[in-house]
Amino acid sequence: MTDLQSPEASPPSTSAKRPLVVMTNVSKSFSSGTLALSDMSLTVAGGEFVSLLGPSGCGKSTALRIISGLGDVTTGTIDWPSSRINAKGLPEGDISFVFQEPTLMPWQTVFGNVYLPLRLKGVSKVQASDEIMAALETVGLKDFAKAYPRELSGGMKMRVSIARALVTKPKLLLMDEPFAALDEITRQKLNDDVLRLWRDTGITVVFVTHSVFESAYLSNRIVVMKARPGRVHADFPLVTSHERGPLYRTSEDYRAACEKVSASLLEAMGPGAAMEMH
Amino acid sequence: MNAASPSLTRQHRETVLRVLIPVGVVVALILIWHLTVTISGVPQYILPSPGAVAGAMVKDWGTLAPALWVTTQITMAALALALIGGVGIAVFLIQSKWIETAFYPIAVILQVTPIVAIAPLILIYAPTTQVALLICAFLVAFFPILSNMVQGLKSVDHNLLNLFDLYGASRWQTLIYLKLPASLPYFMTGLRIGGGLSLIAAVVAEFAAGSAGAGSGLAFRLLEAQYRLNIPRLFAALILLSILGVVIFGVTSFIAWLSLHRWHESSLKREN
Numbered sequence: 001m002t003d004l005q006s007p008e009a010s011p012p013s014t015s016a017k018r019p020l021v022v023m024t025n026v027s028k029s030f031s032s033g034t035l036a037l038s039d040m041s042l043t044v045a046g047g048e049f050v051s052l053l054g055p056s057g058c059g060k061s062t063a064l065r066i067i068s069g070l071g072d073v074t075t076g077t078i079d080w081p082s083s084r085i086n087a088k089g090l091p092e093g094d095i096s097f098v099f100q101e102p103t104l105m106p107w108q109t110v111f112g113n114v115y116l117p118l119r120l121k122g123v124s125k126v127q128a129s130d131e132i133m134a135a136l137e138t139v140g141l142k143d144f145a146k147a148y149p150r151e152l153s154g155g156m157k158m159r160v161s162i163a164r165a166l167v168t169k170p171k172l173l174l175m176d177e178p179f180a181a182l183d184e185i186t187r188q189k190l191n192d193d194v195l196r197l198w199r200d201t202g203i204t205v206v207f208v209t210h211s212v213f214e215s216a217y218l219s220n221r222i223v224v225m226k227a228r229p230g231r232v233h234a235d236f237p238l239v240t241s242h243e244r245g246p247l248y249r250t251s252e253d254y255r256a257a258c259e260k261v262s263a264s265l266l267e268a269m270g271p272g273a274a275m276e277m278h
Numbered sequence: 279m280n281a282a283s284p285s286l287t288r289q290h291r292e293t294v295l296r297v298l299i300p301v302g303v304v305v306a307l308i309l310i311w312h313l314t315v316t317i318s319g320v321p322q323y324i325l326p327s328p329g330a331v332a333g334a335m336v337k338d339w340g341t342l343a344p345a346l347w348v349t350t351q352i353t354m355a356a357l358a359l360a361l362i363g364g365v366g367i368a369v370f371l372i373q374s375k376w377i378e379t380a381f382y383p384i385a386v387i388l389q390v391t392p393i394v395a396i397a398p399l400i401l402i403y404a405p406t407t408q409v410a411l412l413i414c415a416f417l418v419a420f421f422p423i424l425s426n427m428v429q430g431l432k433s434v435d436h437n438l439l440n441l442f443d444l445y446g447a448s449r450w451q452t453l454i455y456l457k458l459p460a461s462l463p464y465f466m467t468g469l470r471i472g473g474g475l476s477l478i479a480a481v482v483a484e485f486a487a488g489s490a491g492a493g494s495g496l497a498f499r500l501l502e503a504q505y506r507l508n509i510p511r512l513f514a515a516l517i518l519l520s521i522l523g524v525v526i527f528g529v530t531s532f533i534a535w536l537s538l539h540r541w542h543e544s545s546l547k548r549e550n
Contacts, residue, residue: 069444070440070443070444086446088446090446092446095444097440097441099437099441101437103437103441105438105456105460106542107460107540107541107542116455119455120442120451120455121445149541150541
């Protein structure tokens with residue numbers, strides 16, 4: 001781990017279960033020569049809700065892509081200890097990704113879009129139907145199975161995207177600023193939905209965001225990242241006795257969490273940024 | 279009063295107008311044509327009246343109908359081949375950058391060389407005139423389909439490609455479930471252009487072939503009527519060609535609408 005400057009910067013103790021993701025000293029440079037990630041180590045244990053938080057250009061999306069297996073590393077290693085690894089050296093079936101855009105196929109109905117991951121695995125439509133409808137019910141879109149994406153609002157499209165990610169029953173859900181393009185009310189609603197999902201299913205979430213409030217609201221562990229080159233600045237748990245939900249938003253605990261996260265982010269951005277913000 | 283009914287009536291009226299206006303314009307043009315011929319007294323062998331053309335259409339139907347059928351067949355066969363060839367070659371070209379670099383220029387050369395210039399050669403090499411016509415029409419029609427498809431297949435949303443990678447989709451699955459449906463709008467543009475071009479090419483090729491002494495398509499009948507100064511029949515053949523072109527345009531547009539109207543912007547009404 002690079003610089004752990006936060007006072008209580010010890011990663012939460014991992015349970016006896018094997019971790020889902022282990023990144024060790026990962027660096028990533030692009031063909032243009034830009035060093036996007038420098039010596040990043042991160043272990044994600046089952047059941048965690050980790051937020052990767054940082055200013056733009058700090059490599060948080062790059063890190064997420066590496067965790068998903070979409071991007072390769074320049075140096076260092078990435079491993080998925082509790083997943084089955086396929087011939088390409090990638091984890092199979094255990095990881096789902098939700099992009100910043102809903103990334104739906106406009107020529108397919110909502111049902112067809114959610115069916116995609118199962119279809120690619122060779123599951124027939126009839127066999128998949130129950131699971132698809134269950135995933136749609138989870139995100140509250142059961143009645144929209146036959147609709148086309150263009151008929152849905154931005155928030156609903158995002159829900160379809162989440163349903164598609166859930167239909168394979170993944171262990172790890174990766175979300176890359178999924179709600180950044182949505183309005184505040186929709187965003188809060190979807191935050192609550194993701195929280196409920198996390199609590200109900202025990203799924204592990206790695207959530208990339210640049211919002212202090214969103215990360216403090218959702219996660220039980222925060223990884224603050226620093227830019228140029230992208231690296232981990234601080235990695236700390238967020239413990240609260242308060243149940244997370246709409247009431248938490250107005251609680252003293254939430255305010256304290258926001259302050260803590262905000263302070264760490266400010267530190268990561270350097271003295272110049274602190275001046276700008278004040 | 280039912281709130282939906284006024285907008286329904288308006289929609290209905292719009293549909294009626296959409297048909298009535300173009301039909302009205304055509305009728306008006308025919309009327310002007312008729313009046314011009316009648317008033318100026320132009321001889322039939324220079325400009326026949328609409329009535330004379332209609333008469334020729336009926337009288338010569340025995341000659342014109344088989345010719346129409348031949349031209350339709352060649353056009354349709356050429357279009358079908360162009361669709362298969364255009365899509366097939368496009369899929370082949372996008373497999374790698376090197377394949378595209380190597381073969382795309384050949385497609386361009388075939389396209390930019392005027393068909394009338396290649397037609398005599400094709401007539402020599404092809405086993406029958408019919409095959410020669412087919413090859414000419416194919417060469418003209420396939421390029422717009424090819425270039426549109428290449429564009430479409432390459433314009434797939436990168437996030438969707440990432441998603442397919444993430445789910446471990448094979449090359450074949452990515453082609454069938456993502457690249458081909460995503461390029462459907464491009465294909466439809468190619469189809470509409472290709473449909474029109476295959477008719478034009480079938481006619482042009484037949485002009486070349488007809489002068490070589492064989493042929494019984496509409497283009498040949500048109501030339502024949504010209505040599506015999508049977509101008510009403512020439513006009514009748516011309517009108518049949520136009521009608522065939524319009525039908526092809528209508529059918530291809532309808533197919534495009536049918537396959538895109540549920541989801542693609544081009545077929546949607548703007549709602550604001």
